[in-house]
Amino acid sequence: MTQLVYLIPLFPLIGFLLNGLFWKSMPKKLAGIIGSVAILASFCVALGIFFEVKSGGVPDKGIVHIFNFISVGKFSVPFAFLVDQLSAMFLLIITGIGFLIHLYSTAYMHDDAGYTKYFAYLNLFVFFMLLLVLGANYVVMFIGWEGVGLASYLLIGFWYKNKEYTNASKKAFIMNRIGDLGFLVGLMLTIYNFGTASYHEFFGQLSGGIGTMTDTGYMIGTGMTNAIAICFFIGAMGKSAQIPLYTWLPDAMAGPTPVSALIHAATMVTAGIYMIARSNALFNLAPMAQNMIAIIGLATVLLAASIAIKQNDIKKVLAYSTVSQLGYMFLALGVGAYVGSLFHVMTHAFFKALLFLGSGSVIHAMSGEQDMRKMGGLGKHMPITKFTFLIGCLAIAGLPGFSGFFSKDEILAAAYAKNPMYYYFALLGALMTAYYMFRAYFYTFSGSFRGTEAQKHHLHESPAAMTIPLIILAVLSVIGGYVGLPEVIGEHLNVGHLLNEYLSPVVQNFDVHHLSHSTEWTLMAVATALIVIMIIIAKAVTKKEQFKEATGLAKVLENKWYIDEVYDFLIVKPMAWIAKILNNVIELKGIDAGVNGVGQLVQWGSTRLKNLQSGQVGSYLFAMVIGIIIIFAIGIFGLFYA
């Protein structure tokens, strides 16, 4: 089965090529079928591979060589895949959720003129995402990494006539490129110091720890490991939307909502977490980078959650929520709780995809309206959407029994063990999460309808192609957490932490202290109680909140702390200004004017050669020949002189 792993990215690639090359003649229905079936086929292969990996039957350390990508001089990088527990887990998430979202899209995008193009792009995205997680070295990861950036760019700007949307797609690509440069520098450092980009060889050399020699004869020191790790993390900041490179993600909501669910919530944005978890051998030797990751992750949790509190666009709430949840995953990576982070990647993929698709269902019913101030009371008209959305909210808020509870609890406990201050801030973030999610829920589904009559008349539950994925994701959002029961619960049921056991060959938690059972119970109880209180507050606030002009802190939050404006003032404007100065002063008035001056001088001197500019072949050649003779003369004179 492992040898067939190439089929997993191949199916989406074929889907992309079919829909991409024959977009003009492709029947609409067929386009959706090709797109969806391609992903389903990949999912089936991924399942087979998952079970093979789980049973431990993977040959050749899981490396599947496809072809030699770069092989020149002494440098060589194979195009090879790595099948192991970590990649198999991501394969399932990507193809599984990917399929549900393709299915959902067949209905959601039904009336769009670019239907075939949409499925081509979506398949292209899945192809690159699969390369990203399947690569057996950082170069293949980088191919996928930049490739998903391309697909994201194409899909954010899918409705290309709207300038705001294409601005958003441009911003996403450029901000990601800033991160990509970090990744690239990290990659150069790795190849320079270790002579390889392959995971196995790189981690093998690291296994000796600080103070040992690399194959190229450098000593492994914390300076080196921190530098590489921080460069990689800069790459992760871009792709996974962390401070300071997060501002593209909320804007990316310009794309169709299923795209937001798949790319900008469930899969692509977790690439940074995948990269760091994959490189855990490196990060465990880079304490400074780890601290940096934890602090930036935590700061992102709080910043994004605070902004989400005051957003009125339902997708913007979810976007900032995603940024904030990604912050949790980085916090977990920073404190060494790799499994907790990956656990949260998985549960978040379920409930965030669910929430986005739910919001899509709402937007679909509201004929494109995304402003929650114009919604209200939708629960009556769309019960399945309402119910599944509620499950998503409960899961993300972390109510006991729902998947988000288990993964978030694991992260909070690890944060507490590392540093109780981390825990308090992370808990604050969790409370804000509960508040803004239920604020969105109540605004949307409770109360009375605030939109137009025409919209009210149009309200309806979405078709089965949309509700079935919602139901499946809702089920997963509930049961998904049980693969990672905390010890305090698991020991009573005689069940271990299944995910931990599964991942242990490739990813092991690093330096995570175990808490006493009483502490852990206390933390859980406190968090749960506070979260319930936040939900009650949200209910009360949404009942009476008037939609008046925000003032003070609320206004700052509504305007996202003015971060975009600050970037504009500090980076965008000065750069444009410098470029203009260079162009108008240095280039046109300086260098060029100087050269023109010389030119005029020559021109003046050569007027005797009859209209040098006349375009006459003869006079040009004459000038040329005279010139060459003069040079010869000067040259020979120079020689005599010497």
Added chain:
Amino acid sequence: MLLILLLVIPLVTGLASFAFRKTPAVKTWALIGALATLVVAALSFCGIKESIPEANYNWLPSLGANFSLQGSVMALLMTLLTAIVFPLVFIAQWNKDIEQPSRFYGLMLLAQSGLMGVFLANDLLLFYFFWELALIPVYFLAGQWGGKDRIKTSFKFFVYTFLGSLLMLAGLIYLYIQTPNGSFDYNTILATGASLPIASQGTLFILFFIAFGIKMPIFPLHSWQASAYEQTLTPVTIVLSALMVKMGLFGVMKWLYPVFPHVDEQFYNIIMILALIGILYGSLLAIVQTDIKRLVAYSSLAHVGLMIMGIFAQTENATNGVITQMFNHGITITGLWLVVDMIERRYQTRDLASLGGLAGAAPKMTIALVVITFSSIALPLTNGFVGEFLLFLGIFESTNPNHITFMVLAGLGIILGAIYMLNMVQKVAYGEQKSLVIADMSLNEKISIYIILIVIVVLGVYPNLLLQVL
């Protein structure tokens, strides 16, 4: 034999072109000539693994100059690029009316012959001869056809070129005098150059470098570039930017860097800094351009800057990166100019503010534009990636004390490149359709563009196809 044909076919077809009176006839003739050259170039390139082809004939025995040619890997790759670019341009421009076509195509083919000679010459005087042979037709092409400021522009181009040729000639004569038996032979030149006192090597290095640096161009010798690209007809722009730029780079790699091996390392450092300035300066300027051709011109300054840095990084990976990138850059920028020309002909303007909505009107052309754009910003799985990757790696591995700073600052180019290229795509392709009469690509345009797209993807997915010959 094949090497001689590479020179003779364009020369003969070019000279014969002048005799044609009917436009379709001269176009057909020129295309046949260019295709014949392509076949020969492909054949000679395919034989590269067995041996390096050489040819020697008496030329000016009294001067010690021989008509000697050598098809090294880099040379054959460049001749292949030259041979590919011309027919692509001829096909894509098939429907375009050009005044005095017989003269135009004749000069184009003469320039091709000159370019071939530059890449193949293994004798310094012969190299100089072809260098001029390539430049003179281009000078006429730039002066007679193109925008309204072409006279001024071509004159500036002429002044620059002339200055460069002058300095190279002075250096060449000096070097010739120093040879023990008065010879222009490559190996003699190599031995002589290396044996000169370090100060003389430095002086000669500067003379030759300025000549080559103007062609590349390197900052601050670039000011002829943007206006020349802007004012010339697209076929000429392509010859300038896809091929003549490579003359400068090739010249440095064959006739400068190995010939004067003992110059002060500080020279290399200064050149790398100038090239780095070129990357950042060119990229920043590209961001504020309002004319697409000028935008592409400045982007070229940035791209070439990276290749120059690669040459002077003096590492194996960087050198391989330069050679790879010289080829791929030629392909990509040819595609970019062709698409820009199609856009200009349809919208009757190159002003970015007046363009827009191409995606709705001409989706195929837009796909081509987007693919070529991403190749230009070196997205993996396009041909632009591997060369740039090897260049960055090679610069990083350099023994230059500033190697990490150089790589990181040069890396800013990949961010800035995304900014100006995506700005361009947005302004050209997206937004509301501005005109309803924009036609998508015609058959001949499709043939050229699709070939370029195929090369972009094939060499992007399987770069070893190219790398294995290095």
